[in-house]
Amino acid sequence: MEKILVLVHTDEGGVLPRAALETVAAARSLTGDFTIGVFGEKAGASIGSLAVEGEAFSAPRYATDAAACEAIVRKAGATLVLAPNTFRMARCLPGVAARLNGAVDTHAVAVSHDTEAVTVTRWFYRQRMEGTLAREARPWFILIEPGAYEAAEASLAAAVEVLPVEATTRTTHVGYVSPESGEQTIRPDARLLFVAGAGWTKKQADGAVHTDEAGELILGFVRTAQSSLGSSKSLVDLSGEGQTVLPFLTHLHQVGQTGSTPRHRKGLATCCHGEEPHVVGWRFINERRAVNLDPNCGWARGKADVLYVADAFEVMRELNRLI
Amino acid sequence: MSFEIIVCGGLAPDPLQTLEPVPGPALKNEMMLPAVFDPWAAHALYEAAHLAAQMPGSRLRVVCLAPKAKLQQVMMKMAQKLPFELIPLDGPSNGFSDAGPTSEALAGAIQALPDVDISRLLVFGGWESATRGAGVVMQMVGERLGITEQFLAVDEVKVDAGALVIKERVEGGQHMVSRCAGPPAVLAWATGSLPEPPNHPQTGMANMRTMMPALQKAAAVAPANGVAYHEVALPKVQRETRIVKDLSAAEIARELATWVKE
Numbered sequence A: 001m002e003k004i005l006v007l008v009h010t011d012e013g014g015v016l017p018r019a020a021l022e023t024v025a026a027a028r029s030l031t032g033d034f035t036i037g038v039f040g041e042k043a044g045a046s047i048g049s050l051a052v053e054g055e056a057f058s059a060p061r062y063a064t065d066a067a068a069c070e071a072i073v074r075k076a077g078a079t080l081v082l083a084p085n086t087f088r089m090a091r092c093l094p095g096v097a098a099r100l101n102g103a104v105d106t107h108a109v110a111v112s113h114d115t116e117a118v119t120v121t122r123w124f125y126r127q128r129m130e131g132t133l134a135r136e137a138r139p140w141f142i143l144i145e146p147g148a149y150e151a152a153e154a155s156l157a158a159a160v161e162v163l164p165v166e167a168t169t170r171t172t173h174v175g176y177v178s179p180e181s182g183e184q185t186i187r188p189d190a191r192l193l194f195v196a197g198a199g200w201t202k203k204q205a206d207g208a209v210h211t212d213e214a215g216e217l218i219l220g221f222v223r224t225a226q227s228s229l230g231s232s233k234s235l236v237d238l239s240g241e242g243q244t245v246l247p248f249l250t251h252l253h254q255v256g257q258t259g260s261t262p263r264h265r266k267g268l269a270t271c272c273h274g275e276e277p278h279v280v281g282w283r284f285i286n287e288r289r290a291v292n293l294d295p296n297c298g299w300a301r302g303k304a305d306v307l308y309v310a311d312a313f314e315v316m317r318e319l320n321r322l323i
Numbered sequence B: 001m002s003f004e005i006i007v008c009g010g011l012a013p014d015p016l017q018t019l020e021p022v023p024g025p026a027l028k029n030e031m032m033l034p035a036v037f038d039p040w041a042a043h044a045l046y047e048a049a050h051l052a053a054q055m056p057g058s059r060l061r062v063v064c065l066a067p068k069a070k071l072q073q074v075m076m077k078m079a080q081k082l083p084f085e086l087i088p089l090d091g092p093s094n095g096f097s098d099a100g101p102t103s104e105a106l107a108g109a110i111q112a113l114p115d116v117d118i119s120r121l122l123v124f125g126g127w128e129s130a131t132r133g134a135g136v137v138m139q140m141v142g143e144r145l146g147i148t149e150q151f152l153a154v155d156e157v158k159v160d161a162g163a164l165v166i167k168e169r170v171e172g173g174q175h176m177v178s179r180c181a182g183p184p185a186v187l188a189w190a191t192g193s194l195p196e197p198p199n200h201p202q203t204g205m206a207n208m209r210t211m212m213p214a215l216q217k218a219a220a221v222a223p224a225n226g227v228a229y230h231e232v233a234l235p236k237v238q239r240e241t242r243i244v245k246d247l248s249a250a251e252i253a254r255e256l257a258t259w260v261k262e
Ligand SMILES: Cc1cc2nc3c(=O)[nH]c(=O)nc-3n(C[C@H](O)[C@H](O)[C@H](O)COP(=O)(O)OP(=O)(O)OC[C@H]3O[C@@H](n4cnc5c(N)ncnc54)[C@H](O)[C@@H]3O)c2cc1C
Pocket: A196, A197, A198, A199, A200, A202, A204, A231, A232, A233, A234, A235, A254, A255, A256, A257, A258, A259, A270, A271, A272, A273, A274, A275, A276, A277, A278, A279, A291, A292, A293, A294, A297, A310, A311, A312, A313, B015, B016, B036, B039
């Protein structure tokens, strides 16, 4: 019989990230009861019956977060720990798994429990193949990918045991910054991902480059449609090589093998070739359309639902008028 | 002030190759697939070299666990990019190997180095591999070395009065800034900001003089695998792409506008 712990953290102000409630949903999909443990700011007044809170545990830092998680897992005597795959958890839990001689799997898109074993489903090779696996090592830490489950409702814990934890660290939390000149990257609530590829900066039919207009068209669309903005690697790399580029794009916009794998209902790719290392980042985009001059580009080969063979400058000019 | 920088990095199949799983699980024709140095680990290496160059007296080493023959191929290329010492471990490195035992092998190799000054140690690596894509090895290496100042998805480190000022990626396209009093620390890198260095044949030749003997002597390791795979498969849905060639830009825009608003 597994002893299941749902381990979550609060964010600034004591707010639970949505991914925490999605993890609660993942736990409810398994058979059996579970305990909830919470750490971070105001963790004692949250959904967990076990909590670690206090000044030292408010900001994300490996040493303090790992100490908090270790204490909660030990107290719960957990064999199975489900946690949201937030950056904060991804930073500290693998180390806690090593400390407790357990095992860890991240980016789980499903966890299930049949009569024989608990299994985890996750992707390998940057979303190119999917596997289901089990482990004997315990405690087994499973980090649930945000967006994989519908968030559950959870009420405040009736009784909370706040655990005393000592932790020292040589790290101080300074704060958060947005990348310089960065335009919005991924908006988690957006329904659409708009991807700009290197074609926007290439010589067009008239023999000239039109990066200023490209920038206006892209930003015009992203701002009006309130979409996420993604890019191909080639386009963000150009800035490193000193070419005329779109100054609002950074590596944080990069989608793909060495970029992000955002989750949106729809995606529209423009001036992007749709090569495999880019398209693996589209694994969690359900409906995909692309605008490209080349009828043989990657999107044509089963990677998009619709490929419009057309000039993206012309299409986006019209589209921006319509939305 | 100077650092001992050790970069942990594995290999990954060239991303332009078609990958197919076979029972095991393993990749079809795995040994034949051309490999590259794992991309995020490569960023860690470029950043490490940059930092080492800024801090005279720093030493840069790379610990790499991979099949020896492949490692040799990949190092012929990587060695041309910048000067570093290689500590090779001959063993499996693919998406189905287990992260925990892999981290044990890497930490063991670092601990076995006779001359590591832990008070100056910075352990670098990629924040996720392009194979397992788990993002857990570096934290486990850090734990095993007793290093509790750890940073994940790092895009920048600056040295300021002996302290490390570090930017890590977090949700919402933001960076979190932390100040760490100094080494030892683990930094698992995202993209950083440095481009791939151009090839420099002389550097390559100088590197290979120490790398070839090291590769020949590479210790074979066989990390345990605690994972039982029930199934590994390619995604089932291949899309039926509708290729639209004969609509005007205005017509396409109308279709897209309706679709966007649906
Ligand atoms: C180790 C490694 C990791 C990688 N990781 C990633 C990654 O994470 N993400 C990623 O994106 N790539 C990645 N790549 C690179 C990838 O292989 C491609 O090189 C890259 O995605 C190409 O970008 P692109 O499609 O924007 O540019 P290009 O290949 O230059 O394509 C430009 C496209 O624009 C079209 N075009 C030009 N003008 C117009 C117009 N007016 N209207 C419509 N279409 C137009 C052209 O037809 C062309 O298809 C990686 C490669 C390697 C080796």
